[in-house]
Amino acid sequence: MKLIPFLGFKGQAHDAMAFYAQALGGKVTAEMRYRDMPPTDGSPGCNEMPPETLDHVAHSQLEVGTAVLMAADGPGEDGGGSTTINVDVDTPEEAERVFAALAEGGVVHMPIGETFWAHRWGMLQDRYGKPWMVNCMKSP
Template identity: 35%
Template sequence: MATVNVYLTFNGNCREAFDFYKSVFGGEYPYVGTFGEMPPVDGKEIPEEDKNKIMHITLPISGETMLLGSDTGGDWGSSHQQGNNFSISINADSREEADKLFNGLSDGGTVTMPMEDTFWGAYFGMFTDKFGINWMVNYDDPAKAQQHP
């Protein structure tokens, strides 16, 4: 069965926010990745001012729940505003479940990233549903070692 978590988006202060959440919840970050670690996208390098921003961070809250997050910036930063800076993140148990959930929930909505294999080893996609809610669907293939966003 799929698990559901909240994915928070910040405008450059993701690390500060997550360090605060960590001070309250405790625990350790199993994964922290920066935009500087990404390969070029469409032949474009990440701007120097965005390289140290958080691409993805994970803070386990319980055995079933994680707080997930990233910074925004560059071309995608202009749409960031408080109030729309979160998504519901679903981690599916299989590619088939990921496709079923993605296709069902995105029906009538706007796909912002179709389901595809990613450089970090996950099968991942994003959309806004017909009610204006942002979603992420992820499947981590056990045969691939890296953590997901």
């Protein structure tokens, strides 16, 4: 299991991650825009996004040695301007177990399920008001 900080931005994710890569001596290893996301799996793909946000970043990943930082420009009224912890696990069963445990007494924002990038992914706010994502990635 890995715990990965996930930074939410309001349209500045691309510039912020480039800045962090330079400042930390790392490399942005992945970046996807909302317009490039398939709209068929229930995640916020291009058909659910306002037209003015289609070029915003849906996912960015920065690697510095063995450390990973993820970011995106979020939808919604706050634009996703928050920090979330992404729990990266190895199996769908572990993802479901961790998600259920963290969601107990909390609020589920995106139920755990399969997406085009993950065997399981979901978002929640725990009973203490902290945001989490649980991710069991598919191989690239």
